[in-house]
Amino acid sequence: MNTQEILTRVSAFMNEQVPFQKLLGFEITEFTPERGQVKFRWQEPLMGNVPQRMLHGGVTATALDTAGGLVAIAGMIERLEEPSEHYLMERLSRCGTIDLRVDYLRPGRGKEFIANASIIRSGNKVAVARMELHNEDGTHIAFGTGTYLVG
Template sequence: MPKMDTQTILTKVSDFMNTRVPFQQLLGFEITEFNPARGELKFQWKDELLGNVPQRILHGGVTATALDTAGGLVAIAGMVDRLEDPSESYLMERLSRCGTIDLRVDFLRPGRGKTFIASATIIRSGNKVAVARMELHNEEGTHIAFGTGTYLVG
């Protein structure tokens, strides 16, 4: 099996998530940054994402999913960065074991805007577990929500 460098791996995983994960496509998520220090995704407002119809507010589940996805990105990137010259099959086996252990979301303001940006930074990146801090803003910089996620990475 061919070996891949970290950047090639991150590019392949990002492309996969952008084009082949049905739920992320449904929500319109696009990964815009993916490295061990920071993960980011963007998505556009569409009426299908309404949670509060009379007030036209983003559904809380979409907010939580965006934060969870951003946190997962930075957790996965840290795990990939620690691998020494992995084969594609070993990488896929490791990625298949990754998942969210715990997610806390604090909603600060109603989710209004045209574009939403979910970003995450790593708090702890260990061999088995990673912890990330996430934020959701709109295109004007309004801070809509933040969260903390704990992820299984090993």
């Protein structure tokens, strides 16, 4: 299985099998070693500030973390040389967020939200990503930096 096939399978798994991502309505739309992207639509249950009808800050942070984790995982997968499915699942089960910093710039308003991530550093054990959240109009809502365990 080549890297692209693995990324496609992992992306499908995350879109279809991760309960929290399904609950939030997240859809992985880009998953490469250079870039991760998650999109989701506004839903009433995602509201954090009812009077102002704003996205909950935890949803914003989760979207950023998910996009950052994608690009970190993709870099790890790219470095593997023809892994077995068992070995790949073992490696993925050890991945996780070490640190996440989120800066909220504007209220989370919109019909659709797009979290993009790019890699800053991709090492054998740790990866660092930079993430941004925008709405469908391109309004910059938040940005973040995430550090991820990948090895």
